[in-house]
Amino acid sequence: MSERPSTFSLLLSQTKYQNKIFFRNPIAAFFTLFFPLMIFLVFSLVFGNEEIPYLGVTTAQYYAPAMAVFAAVSATYTNLAVATAYQRDQGILKRIRGTPLPPAVYMGGKIVSAIMIATMSVLIMMTIGVVFYGVQIFAATLLSAVVTFVIGVASFAALGLLIAAVVSSGEAATAVTNATLLPLAFFSGVFIPPTEAMPAWLDAVANFFPLKHFAEPFVAAFNPLTVGAGWDWASLGYMTFWGVIAGALAIRFFKWESPVGRGGRSKRRKKGAAVA
Amino acid sequence: MCWNSGMSVIEVQDLVKHYGEIEAVAGVDLSIDAGEVFALLGPNGAGKTTIVEILEGHRTKTSGSVSVLGCDPAKAGRAYRERIGIVLQATAVEEQLTVEEAIDLYGSLYPKQRKTGELIELVGLEEKTHSRIKALSGGQRRRLEFALGIVGDPEVIFLDEPTTGFDPSARRQAWSIVENLTALGKTVLLTTHYMDEAQRLADRVAVIVKGKIVAEGTPETLGGRESATALITFEANGRSIEELPLSAGVATLSENGRVTVRSMDPTRDLHQITGWAIERGVELSGLTVTRPSLEDIYLELTGGTGGV
Ligand SMILES: Nc1ncnc2c1ncn2[C@@H]1O[C@H](COP(=O)(O)OP(=O)(O)OP(=O)(O)O)[C@@H](O)[C@H]1O
Ligand SMILES: [Mg+2]
Numbered sequence: 001m002s003e004r005p006s007t008f009s010l011l012l013s014q015t016k017y018q019n020k021i022f023f024r025n026p027i028a029a030f031f032t033l034f035f036p037l038m039i040f041l042v043f044s045l046v047f048g049n050e051e052i053p054y055l056g057v058t059t060a061q062y063y064a065p066a067m068a069v070f071a072a073v074s075a076t077y078t079n080l081a082v083a084t085a086y087q088r089d090q091g092i093l094k095r096i097r098g099t100p101l102p103p104a105v106y107m108g109g110k111i112v113s114a115i116m117i118a119t120m121s122v123l124i125m126m127t128i129g130v131v132f133y134g135v136q137i138f139a140a141t142l143l144s145a146v147v148t149f150v151i152g153v154a155s156f157a158a159l160g161l162l163i164a165a166v167v168s169s170g171e172a173a174t175a176v177t178n179a180t181l182l183p184l185a186f187f188s189g190v191f192i193p194p195t196e197a198m199p200a201w202l203d204a205v206a207n208f209f210p211l212k213h214f215a216e217p218f219v220a221a222f223n224p225l226t227v228g229a230g231w232d233w234a235s236l237g238y239m240t241f242w243g244v245i246a247g248a249l250a251i252r253f254f255k256w257e258s259p260v261g262r263g264g265r266s267k268r269r270k271k272g273a274a275v276a
Numbered sequence: 277m278c279w280n281s282g283m284s285v286i287e288v289q290d291l292v293k294h295y296g297e298i299e300a301v302a303g304v305d306l307s308i309d310a311g312e313v314f315a316l317l318g319p320n321g322a323g324k325t326t327i328v329e330i331l332e333g334h335r336t337k338t339s340g341s342v343s344v345l346g347c348d349p350a351k352a353g354r355a356y357r358e359r360i361g362i363v364l365q366a367t368a369v370e371e372q373l374t375v376e377e378a379i380d381l382y383g384s385l386y387p388k389q390r391k392t393g394e395l396i397e398l399v400g401l402e403e404k405t406h407s408r409i410k411a412l413s414g415g416q417r418r419r420l421e422f423a424l425g426i427v428g429d430p431e432v433i434f435l436d437e438p439t440t441g442f443d444p445s446a447r448r449q450a451w452s453i454v455e456n457l458t459a460l461g462k463t464v465l466l467t468t469h470y471m472d473e474a475q476r477l478a479d480r481v482a483v484i485v486k487g488k489i490v491a492e493g494t495p496e497t498l499g500g501r502e503s504a505t506a507l508i509t510f511e512a513n514g515r516s517i518e519e520l521p522l523s524a525g526v527a528t529l530s531e532n533g534r535v536t537v538r539s540m541d542p543t544r545d546l547h548q549i550t551g552w553a554i555e556r557g558v559e560l561s562g563l564t565v566t567r568p569s570l571e572d573i574y575l576e577l578t579g580g581t582g583g584v
Binding site for chain 1: 332333334354355357358360362364366367368369370372373377381382384385386387408424428
């Protein structure tokens, strides 16, 4: 009866509860799970499932993993930042802070939940690709795909929490995540396959940010022309670097209460769209 | 960061809090014993929430010393939060959860937890057990927050305007919950703008104006209430108040035709007034004698102002 709940059981219940509120928030669920899938279906429809000439793979073989990365990043980076910032606006974080729940466990629950949602959206995407568009999965590169995914979502979860830590409101979090993710997705090989025509400076920008280092090895793992097991240690290391720095800064700057003061009712607003 | 001590449950000395230029709390001392219900009264912006949130560990003090259950709330962690319960003035709960889920979830964070069903009944939300919080009215949300504040069976409970937005019957229900808590030996620090609430619940009250305590005492004795002027009122029925024989009081005639006598010596004045009336065969219809209410005293102490 007066036994302190174990960290594991707390983490488990926090994860379940974060999952629950995610799935009960139709807008976030739509943008995370269905929006990337829609883009994938539209691209496959528009371009036909032909071979992309300069890549030597079919449209679906390229876009299924590429949009899976987009979905995974939406589930971690965008969702964590937006949901957490709105929860702070509403005073929910402050309420949590007043309970004995260790802050690290609360954040852990959020991160695990985000990674579970990312996993789910990737599985849905790849399954539809395989079943309806003949997307191939290769045993030789599967492990590197999984490791790339794990490092990618962990790093983007840390980045999402960093955005949540530094913005002043849920609206700001929505704006910042969209303004960063969407343009980057265009020239990091997510929405458009990398081409020779891309100016060098833009390529340098893409190389600086972590998205390309997630998308490139993950997409390569599903490319039949990839030789070997597909390990891209440089990209993995670079993503880890971003993740660790972001995580440390997030811990350093995280605020549990809205800077305007009271995080109260007057600030209660609708949960925002994940990508809008 | 807790040490055991024989001191009061809540001990505050010379507490000061600045927000930039604003001095929200300007040297407050409080000493609240185990099992006491203590109410902080004061106009909007007086500093009540600031004091309470410093004690909860939500805000940091500028100077002074603060201890709750022998802990410094600013440094105390999990062990401290297992022993306190908080109802914040302005806050929210995840709207996607149901009432039952929210109470279960928050209850699961504490070593001791009160039964969800009992709590729901206690705050009168039985019919909303499975409703999403999104669909609750303002007062119902407040009741839920009340339940969440005590779900961990705390020893010390902070209630910042807990019944604001309650309908009269919900307020009475909340009062009996607080009385219930004190019967269990809990210590309660509450803020309120309702004088009847303070009168009913508090063992002691303090009135705060601009960050300073201007009066402190039991609801009965606050601001010399027990010895204060009494009010004698009756219908004028067209008579002039000049006729009244008064030794200690001051009579005024209000627009609605009632005479009000403020008396320092009500026994003597009442005797003279009734004697005078009997002599003339006059009926003093609607005769009442009252002591100033807690609200009258409060308004006097706070200068009847709306705030800062
Ligand atoms: N986070 C903050 N930043 C700056 N000023 C603040 C902050 N919180 C409160 N104040 C100011 O400090 C003063 C005291 O505020 P506080 O909320 O403690 O008052 P209160 O007595 O609880 O009022 P109310 O009855 O309206 O709830 C006010 O002048 C308020 O504007
Ligand atoms: Mg207040």
